[in-house]
Amino acid sequence: MTIPAECPFHSRSLPGDGTPLTPSPQLAAWREAGAFMPLDFQDGHEGLVATRYEAAVAVLQDPRFSMRPSRMPVGPPAHGEEGKAESAAVPLEAPGELDASGQASDELNLLNLDGEEHAKLRRAVTARFSVRQARAREPWIRAMVAEQIEALRERGPVVDLWRDYAMPISARTHCHVIGIPEHHYERFVALFVEESTAQQKYDFIRALLAERADSPGEDVITDLLQNPELDRVEVEALLRLLMGAGRDSVAYLIATASVAILTNPEQLAILRADPEQLRPAVEEFMRAGAMFVTLFARTALEDVEIEGTRIPAGTSVSVSPVAANRDPGHWGERPEDFDVTRDAFGHLGFGYGIHGCIGQQVARVEIREAIAALLESFPGLALVDAEQLTPQPFAHPVAVYEAGTVSVRLEAAA
Numbered sequence: 001m002t003i004p005a006e007c008p009f010h011s012r013s014l015p016g017d018g019t020p021l022t023p024s025p026q027l028a029a030w031r032e033a034g035a036f037m038p039l040d041f042q043d044g045h046e047g048l049v050a051t052r053y054e055a056a057v058a059v060l061q062d063p064r065f066s067m068r069p070s071r072m073p074v075g076p077p078a079h080g081e082e083g084k085a086e087s088a089a090v091p092l093e094a095p096g097e098l099d100a101s102g103q104a105s106d107e108l109n110l111l112n113l114d115g116e117e118h119a120k121l122r123r124a125v126t127a128r129f130s131v132r133q134a135r136a137r138e139p140w141i142r143a144m145v146a147e148q149i150e151a152l153r154e155r156g157p158v159v160d161l162w163r164d165y166a167m168p169i170s171a172r173t174h175c176h177v178i179g180i181p182e183h184h185y186e187r188f189v190a191l192f193v194e195e196s197t198a199q200q201k202y203d204f205i206r207a208l209l210a211e212r213a214d215s216p217g218e219d220v221i222t223d224l225l226q227n228p229e230l231d232r233v234e235v236e237a238l239l240r241l242l243m244g245a246g247r248d249s250v251a252y253l254i255a256t257a258s259v260a261i262l263t264n265p266e267q268l269a270i271l272r273a274d275p276e277q278l279r280p281a282v283e284e285f286m287r288a289g290a291m292f293v294t295l296f297a298r299t300a301l302e303d304v305e306i307e308g309t310r311i312p313a314g315t316s317v318s319v320s321p322v323a324a325n326r327d328p329g330h331w332g333e334r335p336e337d338f339d340v341t342r343d344a345f346g347h348l349g350f351g352y353g354i355h356g357c358i359g360q361q362v363a364r365v366e367i368r369e370a371i372a373a374l375l376e377s378f379p380g381l382a383l384v385d386a387e388q389l390t391p392q393p394f395a396h397p398v399a400v401y402e403a404g405t406v407s408v409r410l411e412a413a414a
């Protein structure tokens, strides 16, 4: 198949008229028209987007597509801008960081690396994010979520699930897994959840490494400090990435799953009747509520043919999890429906393949425990309003949805 030079649906830009749970119909139209569509990325560069499931998976697992930043939508900071405050609303760290000597260290961002360079840094952290490790953290996460439920009760009866529940759960778990002691929680939030400069973040990381050097634990910092393959610059860059990566995404999913079940009473009834159903339902939350409209763009290193489409070397190619997660060619009938009884394993909400999400196992536990505790603690939980029920601007050049306010009443009015 040849790629249409002009998109048959007038626009080659990502449609902004969708919401996380009801994507733009244009994505479905693109998917119907072909596995790959021309796309004008938000930063102005041109490329393709894979909207069908099989094509998306093929791109994500193919080493002939490079993550090298030459094609990235966001470049390193312009000279003199290194000290500028960074937005906290980045789901995964974009390139443009400072390294240990204050220089841009794009080279050490996992999402910018290929091959063995990427594998070496990824290996250094994956053990702490395994299924076994995530299971071992369940009791801690459950107890912490119980504390957040009590905090909600005190704040109620109307609360913002995003700010008052989802964000503290994801930030506290992040600190626990990475190995940031409780007494640094407020500082961590100020630097990594709110805005700060890259320099301030590195100052925090260096002080933390000095503090933790003599107190090993079951956490990422301990692993990195004890890894003989890594130098100090690599350790700092990995921590910089991990402290920002995925934290807002977990909170987003908790908020979005809450909106999905509170706006679908029959699905809520299924989960209330059988809490065991929550485990597989997390996959449906991820499928139907995927926040990435496009993933980080890759570049074809050579001519590649996928699903009958020839992609010339040098082409910038992204993947749309939101579109692929609703591909009827893969999911069968009614992929647009939110159905907690569906077998949704294999969704692309965490990406896939070589750069697939490192934190996905612990994220699953957080989302499940957060939703389970909400349903169990508040039998009359009702949605008042949610920002994400109306279209919002994408939060980042890698087009992602943001959660926004999720206002709920903890007990239904008598």
Ligand code: HEM
Pocket: 092, 110, 111, 112, 122, 174, 241, 242, 245, 246, 247, 249, 250, 253, 291, 292, 295, 296, 297, 348, 349, 350, 351, 352, 354, 355, 356, 357, 358, 359, 360, 362, 363
């Ligand atoms: C529901 C929560 C999460 C979602 C939806 C999510 C989503 C994703 C996606 C889609 C990717 C692939 C990006 C691409 O291929 O372009 C990714 C990669 C990544 N995620 Fe997550 N993430 C979540 C939670 C986490 C957590 C909790 C952490 C760590 C503490 C984390 C760390 C990472 C890292 C380091 C990568 C880069 C992996 C690599 O390049 O090898 N994520 N995530």
